[in-house]
Amino acid sequence: MNNKMLKNYAINLAVVILIFTGLMGMMATGMLNKYHQGIIIFILINVILASSLNLVTGFLGQLTLGHAGFMAVGAYASALFSVALKGQMPNLLLLIISLIIGGIAASIVGIVIGIPALRLRGDYLAIITLGFGEVIRVVINNIKITGGAQGLTGIPRIASFQSAFWIAALVILVLYRLTHSKQGRAILSIREDEVAAEAVGVRTTYYKVLGFAIAAGFAGVGGGLYAHYIAFLDPNTFGFMRSVEILVIVVLGGMGSLTGTIVAATVLTILPEALRGFSDFRMLLYSFMLIVMMLFRPQGLFGTGEFSWQTLYDRTKLVHSALRKREKRGGIDGSTGSK
Amino acid sequence: MALLEANNISIQFGGLKAVDNFNLQINDKELVGLIGPNGAGKTTVFNMLTGVYMPTEGDIALDGRSIVGKKPYEIVKMGASRTFQNIRLFKELTVLENIKIAYHHDLHYSTLSSILRLPSFWKYEKLAEEACLEFLDIFEMREYADTLAKNLPYGKQRKLEIARALATKPKILMLDEPAAGMNPQETHELMETISLIRKNFNIAILLIEHDMSLVMGICEKIVVLDYGKVIAQGTAEETKNNKDVIRVYLGE
Numbered sequence: 327m328n329n330k331m332l333k334n335y336a337i338n339l340a341v342v343i344l345i346f347t348g349l350m351g352m353m354a355t356g357m358l359n360k361y362h363q364g365i366i367i368f369i370l371i372n373v374i375l376a377s378s379l380n381l382v383t384g385f386l387g388q389l390t391l392g393h394a395g396f397m398a399v400g401a402y403a404s405a406l407f408s409v410a411l412k413g414q415m416p417n418l419l420l421l422i423i424s425l426i427i428g429g430i431a432a433s434i435v436g437i438v439i440g441i442p443a444l445r446l447r448g449d450y451l452a453i454i455t456l457g458f459g460e461v462i463r464v465v466i467n468n469i470k471i472t473g474g475a476q477g478l479t480g481i482p483r484i485a486s487f488q489s490a491f492w493i494a495a496l497v498i499l500v501l502y503r504l505t506h507s508k509q510g511r512a513i514l515s516i517r518e519d520e521v522a523a524e525a526v527g528v529r530t531t532y533y534k535v536l537g538f539a540i541a542a543g544f545a546g547v548g549g550g551l552y553a554h555y556i557a558f559l560d561p562n563t564f565g566f567m568r569s570v571e572i573l574v575i576v577v578l579g580g581m582g583s584l585t586g587t588i589v590a591a592t593v594l595t596i597l598p599e600a601l602r603g604f605s606d607f608r609m610l611l612y613s614f615m616l617i618v619m620m621l622f623r624p625q626g627l628f629g630t631g632e633f634s635w636q637t638l639y640d641r642t643k644l645v646h647s648a649l650r651k652r653e654k655r656g657g658i659d660g661s662t663g664s665k
Numbered sequence: 666m667a668l669l670e671a672n673n674i675s676i677q678f679g680g681l682k683a684v685d686n687f688n689l690q691i692n693d694k695e696l697v698g699l700i701g702p703n704g705a706g707k708t709t710v711f712n713m714l715t716g717v718y719m720p721t722e723g724d725i726a727l728d729g730r731s732i733v734g735k736k737p738y739e740i741v742k743m744g745a746s747r748t749f750q751n752i753r754l755f756k757e758l759t760v761l762e763n764i765k766i767a768y769h770h771d772l773h774y775s776t777l778s779s780i781l782r783l784p785s786f787w788k789y790e791k792l793a794e795e796a797c798l799e800f801l802d803i804f805e806m807r808e809y810a811d812t813l814a815k816n817l818p819y820g821k822q823r824k825l826e827i828a829r830a831l832a833t834k835p836k837i838l839m840l841d842e843p844a845a846g847m848n849p850q851e852t853h854e855l856m857e858t859i860s861l862i863r864k865n866f867n868i869a870i871l872l873i874e875h876d877m878s879l880v881m882g883i884c885e886k887i888v889v890l891d892y893g894k895v896i897a898q899g900t901a902e903e904t905k906n907n908k909d910v911i912r913v914y915l916g917e
Contacts, residue, residue, distance in 0.1 A: 500780050503779055503780050503782060504776070504779060504780055507774075507776075507779030507786065507790075508765075508769055508772045508774065508779065508789075508790075509776050509779055510779070511758075511762060511765055511766045511769070512766065512769060514755070514758060514762075514766075515755050515758070515766045518755035518756060518758060519753045519754070519755060521749075521753060522749065522753035522754070522755065523755075523766070524736070524737045524738050525715070525737055525738075525741065525747055525749070525753070525830075526741060526746065526766060526767040526769070526829060526830065526832070526833055527741035527742055527746075527767065527769060527770055527833050528738060528766065528769060529738050530738070536776065630757060
């Protein structure tokens with residue numbers, strides 16, 4: 327690890343801790359009430375869901391529409407576990423174990439669905455994942471163990487802002503490291519050109535299933551967090567629209583940009599809440615903003631790049647020197663003008 | 666024994682026999698050209714040799730091992746890599762990343778070690794960085810290392826595609842019409858690249874080409890294909906004067 331990277335890691339860690347303590351402080355002093363806190367937790371859950379979908383849609387380049395299905399699997403698997411073992415271990419440990427179980431369950435379902443589905447591409451893959459997503463929802467709706475259409479109750483409310491924050495940070499870290507490695511390059515090469523990837527020796531099927539399984543697993547973790555924050559699960563919240571909401575975050579943030587996903591998840595979770603003042607026009611305004619966004623920045627907020635302090639620093643320096651140059655030139659122009 | 670050996674391979678698409686009893690031997694370090702008029706079946710042969718199509722009859726052996734039924738990435742691992750007629754680069758990635766992806770097989774670390782950033786990750790990533798930059802040096806493309814592949818001029822894109830194919834460390838390199846769409850100067854540059862490869866790498870090359878000046882200029886052995894059948898085989902001089910070859914190219 328060279329110095330520059332170490333510096334970047336240190337800066338990022340410092341920023342993350344700063345945000346965390348800042349938010350904690352605001353909650354402690356009452357600047358952010360319970361309602362705000364709930365929104366923040368939803369932002370964090372959406373960050374987890376959208377960044378995991380970004381791995382498949384943005385980095386791997388496969389359009390899928392069934393992400394809510396994996397979220398549901400994770401939510402139910404982890405909730406059933408914690409309902410059974412409630413009170414037998416410390417809350418934090420229970421949360422962690424049940425989230426791991428939720429993630430693994432969703433991952434397994436992801437592999438089972440991914441192996442046949444990933445043979446298809448483009449629109450076909452979108453439709454088949456949409457179908458599988460709905461199958462998962464309908465199955466949950468119709469079996470006894472999940473409480474069926476009545477929903478699952480009695481889930482311990484053990485997810486908090488702190489746990490959600492650090493889990494989201496961990497998910498982003500893992501995804502960042504994964505995408506910046508040989509596996510990540512293989513995944514990107516599939517997005518760029520699958521035929522060429524295979525022709526340079528990339529095992530395309532393996533990497534597609536790997537990416538899909540990891541994304542499904544993290545969606546499961548997101549679902550588990552949701553279950554343990556809401557403490558009640560209704561199968562209908564994991565419908566097609568949920569998948570679309572997650573996809574919108576990914577597209578808006580930029581396909582292949584994790585930082586973009588974080589920003590977009592924040593904006594798109596706050597926006598409908600902030601627009602509550604407009605009551606009936608709320609969703610209309612929300613949709614309108616999405617359309618405007620897509621018209622003026624179709625590649626998403628961040629495109630395929632990541633935000634980094636180094637680039638920000640370089641850019642501001644560049645702008646600064648350009649401004650100074652212009653000032654100088656302006657002075658010369660001014661003097662010739664006065665002659 | 667030849668490095669690449671195609672024995673009586675045929676392929677049938679419905680009622681059409683696109684390639685009929687095709688035979689080819691390529692020895693170590695040999696440069697073989699495969700030519701023929703449009704629709705002769707050159708690309709079909711190529712696709713069979715690279716695992717895209719499976720021959721309906723016959724066998725293809727690379728270094729004594731059959732490659733029939735193997736997936737393209739397995740064939741790459743066995744030592745045959747290719748380029749495409751219409752250049753296929755990873756356009757949104759940098760030149761260096763393009764090479765690194767092909768270098769993939771020499772990086773022995775698991776998914777877990779990339780997530781945990783274990784020492785093996787750093788060791789092999791450093792190795793990859795150095796090896797791939799050195800690789801670009803051979804092709805005099807180091808200055809483009811951080812350029813996006815899509816921003817390279819056409820000739821350089823072809824060069825990168827060839828370099829990328831070589832980064833998989835093949836025993837044989839197969840080029841599918843590398844001069845397609847090139848102007849004379851770019852073609853000249855391509856010829857230089859090919860002789861550069863012959864100087865720096867001990868590998869065989871199979872070339873499919875329309876451009877006669879290119880083929881006649883550099884190939885040691887030329888195979889002429891027409892309607893899925895080999896009609897002539899030999900040195901440039903021999904094929905040039907072959908009656909059948911003149912007939913299919915110029916008409917009677």
